[in-house]
Amino acid sequence: MAGILGSLLRQVLSGMEKVPEEITRALEEQKLANAGRGPKLPDIVKMLQTITSSLRTFICIDALDECAAAHRIKLLNSLQQILETSPHTRIFIIARPHVRAEIEKRLPRRVISVLVGPSKSDIMEYLRLRLDEDEAPEAMNESLEADILEKIPENMSEM
DSSP states (O other): OHHHHHHHHHHHHHTOSSOOHHHHHHHHHHHHHTTTOOOOHHHHHHHHHHHHTSSOEEEEEOOGGGSOHHHHHHHHHHHHHHHHHOTTEEEEEOOOGGGHHHHHHHSTTOOOOOOOOOOHHHHHHHHHHHHHTOSOGGGOOHHHHHHHHHHHHHHHTTO
């Protein structure tokens, strides 16, 4: 988890004209304390809190649902800690619907959910395009093609 937030810290710092002395000092202290390794998760969270408390910051997390549940909990809890001291920070999380309740629980009163998904016509158009590009058209008969165009869009709406 420190890797994700450490990467976020690096991105935020790289966008700054001048890194605050307090952060530079904290990074040096952590490097010495951790035998040359980067800072630990609580220290990264504190540094992000310090930086984002005075800057308008946008954080984007993609594919949160692909993160292991234990890591997801730590990440969401860390983001909640950052938000507590950073009134101008906004977080955009992309995830499949099954983690929505977890996000809402870990980031209470801070979540606006927007459900986004392909329409049935988008799926049909994609399937037709892929079927037209088939390198072995002799393996496909009209019945199989009709089944593909019927069943896949039907099942995709459940994903």
